[in-house]
Amino acid sequence: MRPDILNPYFASIESLPGIGPKLARPFNRLLGRPEGARVLDLLLHLPSSTIDRRARPTIAEALPDTVVTLKLHVDRHVPTPRGARTPHRVFAHDESGDITLAWFSADGGWIERLMPVGETRYVSGTLTLYDGAAQMVHPDRVVDEAGLAKLPPIEPIYPLVEGLGQGHVRRAIEAALARAPELPEWRADGGPADTARPGFRSALERIHHPRDPVDASPAGLAWRRLAYDELLASQLTLALVRARTVHLAGRPSVGDGxxxxxxxxxxxxxxxxxxxxxxxxxxxxxxxxxxxxxxxxxxxxxxxxxxxxxxxxxxxxxxxxxxxxxxxxxxxxxxxxxxxxxxxxxxxxxxxxxxxxxxxxxxxxxxxxxxxxxxxxxxxxxxxxxxxxxxxxxxxxxxxxxxxxxxxxxxxxxxxxxxxxxxxxxxxxxxxxxxxxxxxxxxxxxREKPAGRKPIDTRTIPSDRLDEVVQRLAHALAEGRRAYWICPLVEESESSDLAAAEARFEELRHWFGDKVGLIHGKMKGAQKDAAMAAFAAGETQLLVATTVVEVGMDVPEATIIVIEHAERFGLAQLHQLRGRVGRGSEASICLLVYRRPLGEIARERLQALRSSEDGFFLAEQDLKLRGEGDVLGTRQSGFPGFRLARLDVHGALLERARAEALDIVQNDSDLMGEHGAALRILLHVFERDIAVKLLSAG
Known part of the structure; x- marks a missing residue:
């Protein structure tokens, strides 16, 4: 049973004021909860950046392309003529100079009420120069003296989806914070010094109400605290699973050899x-x-x-x-x-x-x-x-x-x-x-390969020279050699210009006829078996495939692999695909076909693959280049499977979380007592349900 103290966190977001069924739908999309988002999901939706409104220069002092808050006297309005595409402009000044404010496709009456002529207003937004003159297009905030007192000097900016604005998210988070109680401290000694207090709810408060931009960043103390909590919940789960599967009595198996x-x-x-x-x-x-x-x-x-x-x-x-x-x-x-x-x-x-x-x-x-x-x-x-x-x-x-x-x-x-x-x-x-x-x-x-394996000659070639690749293949197939041709997608889609396996198969059949086979994930099992068997037997010499062959294909006679759109694959996956050749005694070649222009990270990735066949080295390089868990086939940034922890910022916390988790399980594997109860709350917060079930099962 979930402790009652967590009920406000796990309540539906529709229980918050201002969020009805209509507004809940985009929130559910934003928070990745199609079945219905909870208050906790909202609180863990952390900012992607901040706006620093502390800069209060005069117009003359303001740096172009920076966010500033200006104290302005409103001079006059120039409304948009009917049917024109020009903006509604407002001319204003301070003691140092003039500025033009512009709104496109806006209600002129609303702007005139927002900025009455002859009044003083505080305007916050990005100042730019247009023909040498200061201007601000669509200011973020326009307030009077009373509004300025309420305007947060550091304002968080949140990721959004269609149907939601920053105001929707900020108001919802305000309501969520008002409902959320502080939770018992689950860190016996407060944890590592650089992730210590504030408490869980206080950390959320600090991130959503930053006093400094760093407060709302992954490097800030509050975010590090929450990231450490998430890593601790994960490591504690693994440690509890281990305690119940490994340290339970085993049954020794001793063979005679x-x-x-x-x-x-x-x-x-x-x-x-x-x-x-x-x-x-x-x-x-x-x-x-x-x-x-x-x-x-x-x-x-x-x-x-x-x-x-x-x-x-x-x-x-x-x-x-x-x-x-x-x-x-x-x-x-x-x-x-x-x-x-x-x-x-x-x-x-x-x-x-x-x-x-x-x-x-x-x-x-x-x-x-x-x-x-x-x-x-x-x-x-x-x-x-x-x-x-x-x-x-x-x-x-x-x-x-x-x-x-x-x-x-x-x-x-x-x-x-x-x-x-x-x-x-x-x-x-x-x-x-x-x-x-x-x-x-x-x-x-x-780390070693069986004796006799030869290095794989890995080369890069731009896609505008694809006809050369086909010509090379023609010679190789004529000599009786076998090859893979890897494509990222199964069929053409309107949203993608990537080569598709089915289209490439038809094109290559035009050149090589029945020598070409096809295999992809949408085929039925028997069809896949037939395609693999034909290739293994040499009945087909060129197998067009998606990444379904990444693991599990072992045809020693295959000595060539062409990987199309190689710049779109992760380094670890490219290494896996390359490993489909070089499995026999013959010299093998891997052709990485890329589309120009090649981005810097993609260039480094392909260069790393050309320089090494050591999968352990390449896995580390992949992690550095992508900053994500692509080596395990995941796509999201940060630690795979984590909402808050970021590999590049919080990687060093993982070892500490693991050590703390092992210590907890060693001293209290059933999580009993006051501290144990707090740790159970931690597991519920980060939804490590398997650990909670293990504890319940005893």
Missing amino acids: QLSRRIEDTLPFSLTSSQVEALKAIRADLASPHRMLRLLQGDVGSGKTVVALLASATVIEAGRQAALMAPTEILARQHMKTIEKVAATAGLRLALLTGREKGRARDAVLSALKAGEIDLIIGTHALFQEGVEFHDLALALVDEQHRFGVHQRLALAAKGEAVDVLVMTATPIPRTLVLTYFGDMDSSEL
């Missing part, structure tokens, strides 16, 4: 030192009395699937089962294809379960799984659906973890008793984001 040795003997290569180290850590976790919760990061082509298979072998040797869950059917089937090659030789009983398995085939798999006749099952989220029962699940392997939530991870782990969990990602993740998303896990990294 026979199956692992048979698998290794069938591999056409030796394990890298990174793989050996990762397996050593994983097997130690599996043998321990605590549950494993480990992150395995592998760069493109580093062999994390092999590590997953050998980890599975350890629990299978102990007479138990393993499950490998992938986010897409393509990736699940690719894992199946990769593992099948060694499974038969090693005597491993394997099965596949996705949404496509239906009827008798699905029933047969479920029956065998329950009877213990399947050692390792590979699938999508279908694995944790109702009706899926294991004989004895010991190890849950979750691939591309960032595409699943904590809920899904726990749902799969709940299919067995004291299940060990290994989550994997083929996208190397910077340290900051590892803490953000995986703060509750131990971590292993695979």
Whole structure:
């Protein structure tokens, strides 16, 4: 149950004066709550900038293109003639000079009442020069002496949507602040010095009523306080999940190594030192009395699937089962294809379960799984659906973890008793984001590539030379080589000029006929399988695709990849796409096709990709260049999944929040007592519902 003190925060915005159903609709859009925004959403809608009205110069002293507040004597009006497009102008002066004020498409009578001739008015807005003379177009504020006393010297500016003005948002926030009580302090010692007091509600008050522009900026003390609270809520959630999944008693799985040795003997290569180290850590976790919760990061082509298979072998040797869950059917089937090659030789009983398995085939798999006749099952989220029962699940392997939530991870782990969990990602993740998303896990990294892999020749080429790319491809295909052509969109849309996969497919078929195949996310599963199988078999030599091939496509014979509109992709995603080639012994090439003119960040991104094949280095560069969680496939600025915390400003707070969260859970894992009750309020405020449910479940 949510504590009663939070009821004013979680009340509908329609409970605020002045907001009825009609005005609530644009507010719901603005606050990202189509089902109905709450007072809390409004209070956490923080300013994007401020207007500083403290500058009170004379007209002569005012700097052009700055916001100033001028004390003016109103001289005369020049209304807009009927039907003319000229503005309504007001001429005014002070002791230092003259100024013209202009309003376009405005009610002349309203302006005359706003600025009566012969009166003194205080006018605030951006002063500009027009033919050397001072002017102000559409002043922000026009007030008399009494209004000036009420005019805030620093005024916050908020992001808006159609149907809302700054006045709507400011008035609503005023009403929300009047309703919101101060909350109990959840920071035992006030937190780090640079994020300490004010309290939660006081911090909101300071941001929405700034005394200085810095008060309403991410670098200000109040914003840092709220960002730290949000990071603490996140890290506390991860720590509570870990406390209830890892530090609970596990079931040690110790194998005899026979199956692992048979698998290794069938591999056409030796394990890298990174793989050996990762397996050593994983097997130690599996043998321990605590549950494993480990992150395995592998760069493109580093062999994390092999590590997953050998980890599975350890629990299978102990007479138990393993499950490998992938986010897409393509990736699940690719894992199946990769593992099948060694499974038969090693005597491993394997099965596949996705949404496509239906009827008798699905029933047969479920029956065998329950009877213990399947050692390792590979699938999508279908694995944790109702009706899926294991004989004895010991190890849950979750691939591309960032595409699943904590809920899904726990749902799969709940299919067995004291299940060990290994989550994997083929996208190397910077340290900051590892803490953000995986703060509750131990971590292993695979940084080496298997022996024999050759460097990929990465080149950039402008899109106006696309005919040269097609000519190069013609020679390559004539030699029997295979290539990918990556497009950002599936079909042309009126709002986008990006190349579309279907249009490009038709164009390339004009040149190369039946040698060209097509695959994209809107195709049915069977169509995708057919397109991939034809390409893998060499029946088609050029596969036009969207980013659906970013992970999961493994065709060693493919040695060329053309990435169209490369400037529109994130660096980590470009690295993933490039990793579709260079998987065999032949030299490979990656052509990054970009549209001119190239922006500075896009230029740096493409240059970084040309200079390095180290995914861990590129992930860090991507984070610096984009300032967002693009490495995890998210689009919003700041920390992915956070409303207030900004990576570039608050990144250093994450380590502190994690340390505080671990300390809290170590000393009071049930969040009891006065301080525990305050922390539960924190979890409710930032809607970390899974942590609250875990506490409720005990």
